[in-house]
Amino acid sequence: QTVVTQEPSFSVSPGGTVTLTCGLSSGSVSTSYYPSWYQQTPGQAPRTLIYSTNTRSSGVPDRFSGSILGNKAALTITGAQAEDECHYYCVLYMGGALWVFGGGTKLTVL
Amino acid sequence: EVRLVQSGPEMKKPGESLTISCKASGDTFTGYYFAWVRQMPGKGLEWMGRIDPSDSYTNYSPSFRGHVTISADKSITTAYLQWSSLKASDTAIYFCARPTRDGYNYVSWGQGTLVTVSS
Numbered sequence: 001q002t003v004v005t006q007e008p009s010f011s012v013s014p015g016g017t018v019t020l021t022c023g024l025s026s027g028s029v030s031t032s033y034y035p036s037w038y039q040q041t042p043g044q045a046p047r048t049l050i051y052s053t054n055t056r057s058s059g060v061p062d063r064f065s066g067s068i069l070g071n072k073a074a075l076t077i078t079g080a081q082a083e084d085e086c087h088y089y090c091v092l093y094m095g096g097a098l099w100v101f102g103g104g105t106k107l108t109v110l
Numbered sequence: 111e112v113r114l115v116q117s118g119p120e121m122k123k124p125g126e127s128l129t130i131s132c133k134a135s136g137d138t139f140t141g142y143y144f145a146w147v148r149q150m151p152g153k154g155l156e157w158m159g160r161i162d163p164s165d166s167y168t169n170y171s172p173s174f175r176g177h178v179t180i181s182a183d184k185s186i187t188t189a190y191l192q193w194s195s196l197k198a199s200d201t202a203i204y205f206c207a208r209p210t211r212d213g214y215n216y217v218s219w220g221q222g223t224l225v226t227v228s229s
Contacts, residue, residue, distance in 0.1 A: 048218075098169070099157040
């Protein structure tokens with residue numbers, strides 16, 4: 001079974017730029033996988049940031065952007081803020097009415 | 111905008127049955143699927159399966175097929191997640207989610223239902 005991969009952890013300085021990625025254990029991610037990105041703080045429901053690769057969800061600041069970089073989907077945070085410190089998850093549509101989440105990235109802003 | 115409201119926390123014993131719910135309000139287009147997502151304590155998100163409330167057709171992740179049942183009542187735009195015999199390993203927060211109209215992107219989320227299974 002194909003695994004969706006994310007960096008387990010990442011650090012960024014306040015005001016800095018960070019790019020989190022979402023890949024496949026086998027193959028390349030394309031727009032056909034409809035990558036979406038979610039932000040989650042402990043005990044809360046996920047918050048949708050980006051869907052369909054690069055569409056920002058309603059109310060999401062424009063410092064969050066999505067793209068395909070090489071063979072992975074990517075979430076870029078430009079001008080990171082302390083409130084951005086939390087977990088980030090991607091999900092990919094694998095076809096056949098099956099979606100698979102990545103393991104998540106814990107982002108630290110320090 | 112779709113709003114999803116889930117039923118409250120549950121404490122159950124191993125072997126007991128349970129059904130939790132997720133009710134949609136707002137944009138209640140019946141063509142929207144409902145999906146369920148599990149989050150075990152301290153772990154990540156796992157897509158469990160989805161249902162089309164218009165005809166109750168379901169799709170399950172191989173990891174969850176046979177362990178849970180997803181159902182829906184389109185007349186009240188509500189989806190359900192059911193266990194016939196709970197295990198301690200079912201302890202988790204369960205989220206419902208609904209996609210964009212094309213069905214590919216989960217953008218609306220319920221608040222989550224904490225299910226605790228302990229003897």
